[in-house]
Each structure stands twice: as C-alpha cells, then as structure tokens.
Amino acid sequence: MRNPLSMKPLARAAAVIAALGITTIVLAATGAPPFAAYANIARGAAGSWTMAADVVVAWVPLLLVTSGLLMTFTVGLWNIGIEGQITLGAVFATWALRSCQGAALSPELAIAFAFVAGMAGGALWAMLVGALKTFGGVNEIFGGLGLNYVATAINIWLIFGPWKRPGVASMSGTLPFDKKFWLPTLSEQSRLAPIAVALALAAIIVVFILLRGTRFGLRLKATGKNARAAFLLGVPTWQYMMASFAICGALAGIAGAVQVTAVYHRLIPSISSGYGYLGLMVGMLVNFSAALAAPVALFFAALNVGSIQLPIVLKLDSALSGVIQGTIVLFVILGEGLRSRLAARRKGGAV
Amino acid sequence: MSFELIVIGLAGVLASAGPVVFASIGETVSERAGVTNLSMNGMILLSAMGSFAVALATKSIVLGFLAGAAIGAAVSAIVALSSITLKQSQVAVGFVLALLCRDLSYFLGNPIMGLPGPRLTTAPLPLLKDIPVLGQLFFNQDPMTYLSFALIALAWLYVNKTRPGLVLRGLGERPAAAHARGANVAGLRYLYTIAGGAIAGLAGPMYSLSIKAGWKGTITGLDGIGWIALAITIFGGWSPIRAALGAYLFALLQWLGLVLQSSLPGIPSQVLQVAPFPLMILTLLFVNLGNAEWVDSLLARLPEGPRRVVARILRAMNAKPPAALGTPFEKD
Numbered sequence: 001m002r003n004p005l006s007m008k009p010l011a012r013a014a015a016v017i018a019a020l021g022i023t024t025i026v027l028a029a030t031g032a033p034p035f036a037a038y039a040n041i042a043r044g045a046a047g048s049w050t051m052a053a054d055v056v057v058a059w060v061p062l063l064l065v066t067s068g069l070l071m072t073f074t075v076g077l078w079n080i081g082i083e084g085q086i087t088l089g090a091v092f093a094t095w096a097l098r099s100c101q102g103a104a105l106s107p108e109l110a111i112a113f114a115f116v117a118g119m120a121g122g123a124l125w126a127m128l129v130g131a132l133k134t135f136g137g138v139n140e141i142f143g144g145l146g147l148n149y150v151a152t153a154i155n156i157w158l159i160f161g162p163w164k165r166p167g168v169a170s171m172s173g174t175l176p177f178d179k180k181f182w183l184p185t186l187s188e189q190s191r192l193a194p195i196a197v198a199l200a201l202a203a204i205i206v207v208f209i210l211l212r213g214t215r216f217g218l219r220l221k222a223t224g225k226n227a228r229a230a231f232l233l234g235v236p237t238w239q240y241m242m243a244s245f246a247i248c249g250a251l252a253g254i255a256g257a258v259q260v261t262a263v264y265h266r267l268i269p270s271i272s273s274g275y276g277y278l279g280l281m282v283g284m285l286v287n288f289s290a291a292l293a294a295p296v297a298l299f300f301a302a303l304n305v306g307s308i309q310l311p312i313v314l315k316l317d318s319a320l321s322g323v324i325q326g327t328i329v330l331f332v333i334l335g336e337g338l339r340s341r342l343a344a345r346r347k348g349g350a351v
Numbered sequence: 352m353s354f355e356l357i358v359i360g361l362a363g364v365l366a367s368a369g370p371v372v373f374a375s376i377g378e379t380v381s382e383r384a385g386v387t388n389l390s391m392n393g394m395i396l397l398s399a400m401g402s403f404a405v406a407l408a409t410k411s412i413v414l415g416f417l418a419g420a421a422i423g424a425a426v427s428a429i430v431a432l433s434s435i436t437l438k439q440s441q442v443a444v445g446f447v448l449a450l451l452c453r454d455l456s457y458f459l460g461n462p463i464m465g466l467p468g469p470r471l472t473t474a475p476l477p478l479l480k481d482i483p484v485l486g487q488l489f490f491n492q493d494p495m496t497y498l499s500f501a502l503i504a505l506a507w508l509y510v511n512k513t514r515p516g517l518v519l520r521g522l523g524e525r526p527a528a529a530h531a532r533g534a535n536v537a538g539l540r541y542l543y544t545i546a547g548g549a550i551a552g553l554a555g556p557m558y559s560l561s562i563k564a565g566w567k568g569t570i571t572g573l574d575g576i577g578w579i580a581l582a583i584t585i586f587g588g589w590s591p592i593r594a595a596l597g598a599y600l601f602a603l604l605q606w607l608g609l610v611l612q613s614s615l616p617g618i619p620s621q622v623l624q625v626a627p628f629p630l631m632i633l634t635l636l637f638v639n640l641g642n643a644e645w646v647d648s649l650l651a652r653l654p655e656g657p658r659r660v661v662a663r664i665l666r667a668m669n670a671k672p673p674a675a676l677g678t679p680f681e682k683d
Contacts, residue, residue, distance in 0.1 A: 026455075026459075030458075030459060030462075078442055078446070080446070132632065132636065135643060135645060136635075136636045136639055136640060136643065137636075137639030137640070137642045137643050138632060138635045138636055138639055139585075139635070141389075141442070142578075142581070142582050142585065142631070142632070142635055143632055143635070145578050145582075145628075146582070146628040146629060146631050146632040146635075147628075147632070149575065149625040149628035149629075150625065150628055150629050150632075152625060153622045153625040153628075156622060157622050277450055280446065281447065281450065284443055284447065315461075316458070316461070317457055317458045317460075317461040317568075319454040319455075319457035319458040320454075320458050321454075322450065322451070322453075322454030322457075322458075323451065323454045323455050323458050326447055326448075326450050326451025326454060326455075327451060329447045329451075330429075330444070330447050330448065330451060333433060333439050333440075333443055333444055333447065334429075334432070334433055334437060334439070334444075336437075336439065337433060337436070337437025337438060337439040338437060340437075340438075341436070341437060341438075
C-alpha cells in the first residue's frame with residue numbers, strides 16, 4: 001500500500017504543471033505566443049546581472065512579509081491587513097528619517113532608528129487588527145482590509161499634505177532623503193542592499209526556528225489547530241494571537257523600511273507594491289511551512305520582475321505574472337483537495 | 352444646493368448602489384447556504400471586463416449582462432467545488448480567486464481598454480415618473496436599477512417566506528438536520544453558491560455597461576467594491592433587506608464625499624474615496640459588539656435606564672452568522 005503522504009510532493013508538482021498548462025492555453029487563446037511570453041519573462045528575470053539583482057530586490061520584502069505571515073498562519077489567522085502594515089512601516093521609517101535630517105546623529109544610527117520605527121509602525125497597525133478581532137469581534141480579514149485602505153489614505157495624505165515636495169505635491173512621492181540616509185547598496189546605481197538581504201534571511205531563519213523548536217511555536221500551533229482546546233490546556237490564546245500579529249506586523253514594517261531606505265529613498269503612494277498579498281499566496285503555496293518559503297518567494301519575485309518588459313516587447317499586460325502565480329496557487333489548493341479525497345477513498349475501500 | 356439637485360443626487364445614489372445591492376444579496380444567498388464566497392472582488396472585475404468585451408463584440412447589451420452572470424457563476428463554481436467537494440478552506444480559495452480574477456481581468460482586458468462601447472440607457476416609466484420627487488427617485492432609472500429594487504423584495508420573500516427558503520436557511524444553520532429531513536446538502540449548496548455568484552456577477556456589467564461604462568484597466572476604479580460588498584453582507588446580518596440598506600448607506604456616503612470634496616479642497620480626493628472603509632470597520636464593530644463578553648460586563652455596571660437603551664441599540668445592530676458558515680458538511 002502506498003503512503004498518501006509520499007504522494008504530496010508529486011501531487012504538488014502535478015498541480016504546478018497543470019497550472020502552467022492552463023496559463024499557456026489562456027495565452028494562446030488571446031492570440032499571444034505563449035512560449036515567447038515565458039521566454040521574455042525568463043530573460044527579464046535572469047537576462048543580466050542587473051535584472052537578477054532586481055529579482056533579489058523584490059525578493060527581500062516578499063520574504064520578510066512571508067516570514068511574518070507564517071506566524072499568523074500558524075495561529076490560524078488570515079492577516080490580510082499585511083499591506084497596510086508594510087505601508088505604516090514605510091510611513092514610520094520616513095517620519096524617523098525626516099526627523100533626523102537636521103539632528104546631530106550619525107547616519108548609521110538614523111537608519112537604525114528608521115528601521116526600529118518601521119517595526120513599531122507595522123506592529124502597531126497589526127495589533128490594531130488583533131484588538132478589533134479580540135475585543136470587538138471584527139473578523140481579521142475585514143478589519144485588516146479596511147485598515148489597508150486607511151493606511152493608503154494616511155500615506156497619500158502625508159505625501160500630498162504635510163510632507164509634500166516644495167512647490168507642487170505629486171504622485172511621485174516625497175522629496176528623496178539625503179544620500180547619507182540611504183541604506184548602503186552594492187554599487188552607486190544598484191538598489192540591492194546586502195543588509196536588507198541579511199535581514200530577510202535572518203527573519204525566515206528565526207521564524208523557522210521559532211516554529212520548529214520552541215515552546216512558543218508549539219503553543220502557537222496548538223492555538224491554530226484548536227484554540228478552545230489550547231485555552232483549556234492553559235495557553236493564553238488571545239495573547240498568543242496578539243503576539244503573532246505583532247511579530248508579523250514588525251516584519252512587514254521592516255519590509256516597508258527597506259522599500260523606503262534602500263529602494264525608493266522616499267515615500268511613494270503605492271509603497272507596499274502588493275507584496276503583502278503576494279506573501280499570502282506564497283504562504284499558501286508552501287503550505288505554511290518555513291523551509292520552502294525562501295525559494296518559492298524567489299520564484300514569485302522572478303515572475304514579477306520578469307514580466308515588467310512584457311508590455312514593451314510583446315504588448316501583453318504585466319498582470320500575466322499575477323495570473324501565473326494565482327493559477328499555480330489555485331491548482332495546488334484544488335490538487336491538495338483531490339489528493340486527500342482520493343486517499344480517503346482508498347483507505348475507505350481497503351477496510 | 353437646491354432641492355432639485357439633491358433629488359437628482361439621491362436618484363443617482365439609488366442607481367449607483369445597484370451593483371452593490373446585487374453583489375451583497377448574491378453573497379447573502381451563498382452564505383445563508385453555508386459557503387463564504389470571498390472571491391467577490393476579483394469576480395466583479397472579471398465580470399465587468401468580460402461583459403463589456405461580449406457587449407462590444409456582439410453589440411448586444413443583453414448578452415453582455417448574461418455574460419456577467421455566467422462569469423459570476425463560473426467563478427463561484429470553483430469556490431463550490433473546492434469547498435464542498437474537496438473540503439478545502441473557503442478563505443484560501445476565495446482569496447486566491449479574488450487576486451487571480453483581478454489580474455486575469457487586467458490581462459485579458461488589455462486590448463479593449465478605453466474603447467467606446469454600448470451603454471444601458473434610462474427607461475423612465477410612463478405616468479409613474481411624473482409623481483413629484485418619488486418619480487424622479489424611483490421611476491426614472493435604468494432597467495437594472497428597477498431590477499435591483501425587485502431583487503431586494505424577491506430575495507427577502509424567498510429566504511423568509513417560502514419552503515425552499517426555509518431549507519436554504521437550514522443549510523447554513525444546521526446542515527445535519529436539513530440532511531435528516533431529506534435535503535441534498537451538498538447539491539443545494541452548489542446550487543446556491545452558483546446562483547449567488549450569478550446574481551453578484553451582474554454587478555460587473557452594471558458598472559461596465561452602465562454606471563462606469565467601458566473598461567479602463569487598473570484605473571476603472573472598481574477594485575475594492577467586492578470587499579465592500581462582503582462587509583455589507585455582514586453588516587446586513589445575512590438579511591437581504593438590511594444588506595440593501597447597507598448598500599444604499601455606502602452609496603450615500605460616497606456621494607456625500609463627492610459633494611464635500613468641492614467645499615473641502617484641502618483634502619486630496621484619494622482620502623475621501625477611502626472614507627467608506629474606516630466606516631465599514633466601525634459598522635462591523637457595532638454589529639459585533641453585542642457578542643463581546645467585556646461589553647456585557649460593562650453594561651452590567653450601568654444604571655438601569657441607560658443600560659436598557661444601550662442594550663436595545665446593541666441588540667438591534669447585532670448580527671450572528673449562520674452557525675455552519677464556512678464548515679464542510681460530513682454525512683455519516
């Protein structure tokens with residue numbers, strides 16, 4: 001008899017192949033050359049050192065939010081408010097750097113202050129979702145979603161109001177910071193900051209260890225599996241939910257701070273760039289396990305960066321990367337359901 | 352602002368709430384059967400794009416609307432398959448579809464972006480339209496807006512006053528009891544999820560063929576409507592009439608935002624556009640406050656008179672979801 005567990009990776013691979021088959025059909029149906037499109041994405045992601053570096057630049061915030069989301073997923077929460085948490089992290093980091101502009105503070109300390117502020121901003125926004133859920137009974141999906149839009153409004157209000165460029169405010173964001181406040185990057189033109197990469201890797205390693213080998217992680221898992229049973233066994237469940245929100249928000253806040261200090265060097269209207277929602281997809285795709293998060297996030301980042309040139313070269317909308325990512329996740333979910341249904345039927349037949 | 356302008360504005364509010372009425376009543380039907388269809392936001396975008404493309408190609412508005420309903424039904428069928436047959440998380444599949452359908456609509460809609468297309472025209476009802484004020488408000492609209500008025504009454508009657516409606520409520524509250532009484536729980540859940548999706552799918556063409564005619568990709572301004580509709584379903588306490596009231600309240604606030612914008616030039620328009628969202632959180636908070644323990648203990652400390660008043664308000668606002676919402680049904 002075959003162990004259904006050993007089928008898991010096989011079923012996942014089959015689901016990914018089926019998903020690519022569907023997107024190929026969709027592409028062909030629209031009259032676009034599918035393989036030219038894939039080749040264009042591959043070239044756009046790995047065609048040169050600059051492009052590969054851009055993939056890593058996109059990978060950093062994605063891996064940071066995915067690490068955080070693994071915490072909230074483990075405790076059974078859908079932290080859709082993650083986009084707003086990135087935004088608030090960016091806003092707080094910008095505030096920190098702005099208040100350091102004239103101060104007699106070394107640039108290193110100022111940047112560190114910006115990251116701490118970003119963490120605080122993200123954690124604050126996440127705990128607001130947690131408080132709404134715990135004390136107000138507002139489902140975290142809707143609380144988070146609403147706060148995402150509020151965060152966007154705060155961000156835009158700051159860019160067009162108190163923090164507007166001298167002269168005329170514009171969608172291009174605030175005035176760039178002093179060069180000394182930029183997170184050091186590989187070279188003058190590069191946006192790839194080794195410190196940011198190190199932070200992202202540290203985040204996923206810490207989350208992996210937390211969930212794997214600590215009492216805290218075990219209790220989080222217990223809460224996620226059955227909150228009532230965990231509570232009866234003495235786990236302070238709502239405090240654990242709040243803690244996972246806070247950690248996730250803090251990591252999202254770091255992602256926001258990275259975007260502000262290393263990538264854009266200013267606050268822009270769409271600072272979260274959809275990385276939060278993409279992180280939720282990565283989390284679902286790796287089935288909430290930390291070990292696979294880094295490579296899968298890298299693949300998704302490559303799809304995003306690779307599709308940027310689609311409109312110019314093939315006159316295709318760059319939303320194609322989202323179509324591919326969404327189809328893969330959808331098929332993995334459907335495939336998982338099919339596999340467990342077949343496994344259950346086989347078991348039922350054997351009895 | 353003159354009285355006439357206000358009446359015209361309110362008539363516009365009734366029309367612009369139409370799609371949200373369809374979306375939140377469709378979702379109410381699905382959730383009453385026990386299935387949360389979280390894909391709403393992407394589904395509306397995809398049906399808006401798809402119905403505009405069909406209407407453009409066939410030059411038929413009717414076919415456009417039918418395509419919108421078909422797209423809604425098809426997306427909901429995936430939700431039904433995944434959650435009823437394959438017993439996967441409804442939140443997971445709904446969220447993925449919300450994002451996937453959105454990107455799919457931007458990707459597939461690229462070639463028809465900004466093209467001029469057919470548009471639903473108003474159909475004033477003879478005689479009725481001449482009634483002062485009421486005529487302007489209710490009888491000088493387009494056919495889909497009339498249908499949205501009818502839908503509220505029909506959905507309420509169906510859910511609350513008919514036998515199949517009773518079974519529908521049973522599916523979401525006590526599926527085991529419905530099964531024991533001979534109802535095909537899985538089959539009926541499929542039916543109501545897909546039917547709810549078809550109703551909600553009409554919201555798409557109501558935008559792209561009427562209120563915001565055309566397809567403009569990411570700047571169409573429809574992204575977010577589906578999430579609002581989902582929140583309004585909860586605000587509506589899973590009742591079609593309260594859901595519709597929520598939709599009108601939302602449209603009224605949006606209109607007030609537009610009116611206020613001219614008198615408050617200091618606030619960027621993007622800020623006023625998101626005003627409904629914090630309001631959505633607040634309303635959800637009010638709807639749920641009656642369920643919280645600490646509110647009960649706080650209430651107990653109030654003197655008799657105010658306590659009764661507050662308790663009555665909370666009870667009136669309070670809403671509880673169908674007991675079996677989101678859980679797969681196992682017959683054994």
